[in-house]
Amino acid sequence: MGSEIGNRKSEIGNPPPPPLLEMRRIHKGFPGVQALRGVDLEVRAGEVHCLVGENGAGKSTLMKCLMGVYRPDAGDILLAGRHVAIHSPHQALGLGISMVFQELNLVPALSVAENVFLGREPLLVQRLGIVDWRTLRARTREVIRRFGFPIEPDTPVSRLSRAKRQLVEITKALVTESKIVIMDEPTASLSLEDTQQLFGILRRLRSEGVAIVYISHRLEELRELGDRVTILRDGERVYTGDVAATDLPMMIRHMVGRELTDMYPKEPAPLGPERLRVEGLSARNGRVRNVSLRVRAGEILGIAGLVGAGRTELAEALFGVAPIESGRVLVDGVERRFRSPHDAIGAGLGLLTEDRKGTGLLLNLPLPHNTTLAALGRLLRGFHLPLGAERRVAQDYVARLGIRTPSVRQLAVRLSGGNQQKVVLAKWLYARSQILIFDEPTLGIDVGAKVEVYHLLCELARQGAAIVMISSDLPELLAMSDTLLAMRRGEVTATLDPRRATQEEVLRYMALGADAAPPADPPQAARSAS
Amino acid sequence: MKHLLARILPFLFLIVLTVALALTTKGFATWATLSSVLRFSSVIIIIGVGMTFVIVAGGIDLSVGSVLAFASIVAAWCIEASAPLAARLAAWLGASGSSLEALRVVVGTLVGVFIGTVWGFANGAMVVWLRLPPFVATLASMGLARGAAYILAKAVSGTTTVEISTGSFRFLANGMLFGFAPMPVVIMFVVVAVGHYVLNHTRLGRYSFAIGSNIEAARYSGIPIQRYTLAVYAIVGALAGLGGMIEASFNGNGQAVFGGGYELLVIAAVVIGGGSLSGGQGTIIGTVTGALIMGVIDKGCTQQGLQYEHQLVVISVLIVIAVGFDMYQRRRTGS
Numbered sequence: 001m002g003s004e005i006g007n008r009k010s011e012i013g014n015p016p017p018p019p020l021l022e023m024r025r026i027h028k029g030f031p032g033v034q035a036l037r038g039v040d041l042e043v044r045a046g047e048v049h050c051l052v053g054e055n056g057a058g059k060s061t062l063m064k065c066l067m068g069v070y071r072p073d074a075g076d077i078l079l080a081g082r083h084v085a086i087h088s089p090h091q092a093l094g095l096g097i098s099m100v101f102q103e104l105n106l107v108p109a110l111s112v113a114e115n116v117f118l119g120r121e122p123l124l125v126q127r128l129g130i131v132d133w134r135t136l137r138a139r140t141r142e143v144i145r146r147f148g149f150p151i152e153p154d155t156p157v158s159r160l161s162r163a164k165r166q167l168v169e170i171t172k173a174l175v176t177e178s179k180i181v182i183m184d185e186p187t188a189s190l191s192l193e194d195t196q197q198l199f200g201i202l203r204r205l206r207s208e209g210v211a212i213v214y215i216s217h218r219l220e221e222l223r224e225l226g227d228r229v230t231i232l233r234d235g236e237r238v239y240t241g242d243v244a245a246t247d248l249p250m251m252i253r254h255m256v257g258r259e260l261t262d263m264y265p266k267e268p269a270p271l272g273p274e275r276l277r278v279e280g281l282s283a284r285n286g287r288v289r290n291v292s293l294r295v296r297a298g299e300i301l302g303i304a305g306l307v308g309a310g311r312t313e314l315a316e317a318l319f320g321v322a323p324i325e326s327g328r329v330l331v332d333g334v335e336r337r338f339r340s341p342h343d344a345i346g347a348g349l350g351l352l353t354e355d356r357k358g359t360g361l362l363l364n365l366p367l368p369h370n371t372t373l374a375a376l377g378r379l380l381r382g383f384h385l386p387l388g389a390e391r392r393v394a395q396d397y398v399a400r401l402g403i404r405t406p407s408v409r410q411l412a413v414r415l416s417g418g419n420q421q422k423v424v425l426a427k428w429l430y431a432r433s434q435i436l437i438f439d440e441p442t443l444g445i446d447v448g449a450k451v452e453v454y455h456l457l458c459e460l461a462r463q464g465a466a467i468v469m470i471s472s473d474l475p476e477l478l479a480m481s482d483t484l485l486a487m488r489r490g491e492v493t494a495t496l497d498p499r500r501a502t503q504e505e506v507l508r509y510m511a512l513g514a515d516a517a518p519p520a521d522p523p524q525a526a527r528s529a530s
Numbered sequence: 531m532k533h534l535l536a537r538i539l540p541f542l543f544l545i546v547l548t549v550a551l552a553l554t555t556k557g558f559a560t561w562a563t564l565s566s567v568l569r570f571s572s573v574i575i576i577i578g579v580g581m582t583f584v585i586v587a588g589g590i591d592l593s594v595g596s597v598l599a600f601a602s603i604v605a606a607w608c609i610e611a612s613a614p615l616a617a618r619l620a621a622w623l624g625a626s627g628s629s630l631e632a633l634r635v636v637v638g639t640l641v642g643v644f645i646g647t648v649w650g651f652a653n654g655a656m657v658v659w660l661r662l663p664p665f666v667a668t669l670a671s672m673g674l675a676r677g678a679a680y681i682l683a684k685a686v687s688g689t690t691t692v693e694i695s696t697g698s699f700r701f702l703a704n705g706m707l708f709g710f711a712p713m714p715v716v717i718m719f720v721v722v723a724v725g726h727y728v729l730n731h732t733r734l735g736r737y738s739f740a741i742g743s744n745i746e747a748a749r750y751s752g753i754p755i756q757r758y759t760l761a762v763y764a765i766v767g768a769l770a771g772l773g774g775m776i777e778a779s780f781n782g783n784g785q786a787v788f789g790g791g792y793e794l795l796v797i798a799a800v801v802i803g804g805g806s807l808s809g810g811q812g813t814i815i816g817t818v819t820g821a822l823i824m825g826v827i828d829k830g831c832t833q834q835g836l837q838y839e840h841q842l843v844v845i846s847v848l849i850v851i852a853v854g855f856d857m858y859q860r861r862r863t864g865s
Contacts, residue, residue, distance in 0.1 A: 319750075321749075321750065340749075340752070340754075341749060341750050341751065341752045342752040342753070342754055344752070345751075345752035346752070351750060353750060358744075358746055358747075359744075359746045359747050359749075359750045360747055360750070361744065361747055362739070362740055362743040362744050362747055362748075362810065363743065363744060364743055364810050364811065365739060365740075365743050365810060369736065369739060369740070369743075373740055373747075373748070373751040373753070374751040374752050376733055376736060376737075377733075380733060383732050383733065384731055384732070385730075385731045385732055385733065385735075385736060386731075387730070387731065427751065
């Protein structure tokens with residue numbers, strides 16, 4: 001809104017140059033969810049502009065609109081004051097906008113130089129499409145030298161480490177001489193040293209007049225690197241300002257926004273015996289390190305952490321998806337070693353995965369198939385599967401969980417996110433899972449459905465289930481958990497009482513680890529010193 | 531509603547096609563034609579039932595035609611080679627030669643089916659344990675089985691054909707049950723009925739759908755993926771072996787050239803009948819319909835004086851249309 005007034009003024013007075021990039025009132029909806037509701041973003045040349053917000057706030061969607069991956073439903077994009085319509089990533093590149101993905105966009109079998117120029121190879125003979133390999137290598141080498149990257153143009157990408165692959169992605173952006181470089185969580189897979197090196201490169205780009213849009217969950221990074229920050233929440237822009245004038249609590253308040261009211265119908269359930277105990281568990285090559293936890297019947301154990309903190313990896317190791325490297329898992333006091341989800345389910349575990357479309361649902365099959373999948377044996381009579389009884393089971397859960405669907409014959413793909421989530425939940429309820437791991441149970445579902453999921457969580461706890469809830473939604477974790485763990489880089493950095501902890505405190509443990517403990521908290525300080 | 535339409539579309543097509551041919555071709559609308567179409571289609575349908583399981587589970591099996599041939603050679607060799615042994619046994623027991631001939635035929639037939647099962651299991655093992663893409667695994671297996679069929683046939687008889695001298699073996703393909711029902715058609719009906727039941731009303735069928743629809747979700751739901759993948763490949767292998775027995779019985783010999791191009795016909799039957807090569811979709815009734823469509827086209831082409839090459843063109847075009855339709859549906863539903 002402010003930018004609009006500014007523009008009008010500039011037509012009258014002596015005009016300051018228009019911002020390099022302006023996105024005005026961008027709207028974008030997907031079936032079941034309005035991802036962006038009139039978002040404004042203004043990025044100037046030579047600045048690092050941070051874009052922050054909770055998962056699902058719309059950051060990635062906004063950037064995909066800019067890159068031409070999505071077409072906005074409404075709104076304008078201006079580059080240096082000129083209206084543009086961006087239909088494809090190829091076109092965005094031509095306009096000087098490039099996006100550095102976390103690592104996903106490289107072809108491992110090809111060399112660094114080939115990857116850098118993939119899809120836009122310099123041609124020797126234009127018509128014949130003969131690639132000018134010499135130029136391709138030379139230009140790649142030039143960029144690599146200029147920034148002192150420790151990579152060679154001819155190395156196959158498959159032989160590079162994650163950090164170096166990230167550098168290849170950045171080289172891709174540099175070689176096109178992009179004016180706007182979007183970086184989506186670039187440090188998620190980088191070590192501290194690599195991160196510092198990356199920051200050096202970004203500062204240098206900034207000094208050359210390149211605008212950098214920097215998306216990250218690691219708020220401490222923003223303070224180190226950023227010039228200005230825009231905060232998104234629920235598809236709207238809630239704040240834009242100088243990083244220097246924005247402190248961490250303020251940022252978090254804007255990110256999280258809403259006050260904790262009756263949105264969270266928490267009723268503490270009576271706690272029963274310990275159902276799940278994990279001791280010193282490590283898995284996935286250090287992505288989960290020495291994690292210990294205990295969950296009692298009726299308890300909801302919340303796990304907070306940033307993307308890449310190892311929470312999903314922990315859940316998968318518990319569930320037998322990934323092998324455990326060291327440590328013990330005890331169910332009802334008995335040590336168990338799950339070699340597959342099949343084993344884990346047999347021991348009474350259920351995992352509601354973060355990626356419900358990828359690992360939760362049979363999308364092109366109807367509700368009964370999805371509901372009974374994990375416990376078909378309950379239904380079978382001998383080897384006969386009674387379809388009528390199965391349909392009644394599905395109908396029962398549709399009624400109990402309030403799944404909104406015209407009929408149980410509906411294919412799972414046609415349901416909205418919230419209703420899909422309830423179908424996955426129905427699967428674990430039907431399997432009578434008593435130890436339930438919920439990985440981002442409210443991700444990408446609307447507020448109404450969230451509250452219903454919370455009610456279900458409480459009811460399950462009251463019935464004696466032991467629940468582990470992984471979430472990136474801090475208010476939700478604080479309100480719903482009985483105990484709260486913070487994780488960072490594979491480790492548990494704090495065990496907190498959610499009734500006393502504040503969001504700022506949890507976030508510090510998520511972002512900075514045990515070092516974040518204030519001096520007034522001696523046990524934590526002692527732990528970090530050891 | 532749209533879903534329903536997509537389901538009955540192949541069936542409507544079959545009826546329209548049949549009526550059109552009946553009206554335009556002399557001598558098409560006869561009992562003889564019908565039974566001939568059924569006979570032609572029976573082996574395709576029998577193997578198609580197994581292929582439906584594989585395709586529903588997200589796989590494919592290109593080796594069915596070659597496995598059929600290999601099974602026919604092995605069975606023929608078994609039946610022939612067991613003659614001296616049976617003669618000695620008959621002399622020892624003092625039993626009649628004919629009862630032992632029946633035994634030889636039954637054992638030979640079971641061996642043929644068993645060979646197919648083992649071969650199918652090996653296909654599944656390549657997919658499950660060596661992690662080969664089903665297309666590659668069964669493409670290699672297709673060449674392997676065909677080569678093995680030729681090698682064994684030449685080793686046994688010096689030609690590509692192994693004759694079966696026992697007359698009673700011919701009953702399997704040429705016999706009439708109760709005097710009016712051709713045996714292959716009876717076998718087909720049994721296989722179709724059992725296949726339909728297993729696909730829709732048992733754990734195996736349900737897990738096949740789950741694995742083909744979303745293998746990760748199936749795994750996270752505790753389904754033993756490997757076991758059930760092995761099972762579906764073994765089933766199609768067994769049915770290819772059974773198909774080999776029917777062909778061998780029909781011709782009175784096992785031939786290394788049997789089943790040439792059957793993989794196309796069988797896969798086409800599943801796909802034309804609504805099975806999706808992306809997995810998670812397919813019905814036995816659809817596959818039967820798809821096979822009958824090709825059977826009717828075959829008969830119609832023959833009666834119109836067209837050759838095999840023309841049928842090949844027609845069937846291939848049908849595959850493109852059927853798969854194109856499936857993909858179009860998928861885009862619209864967004865899955």
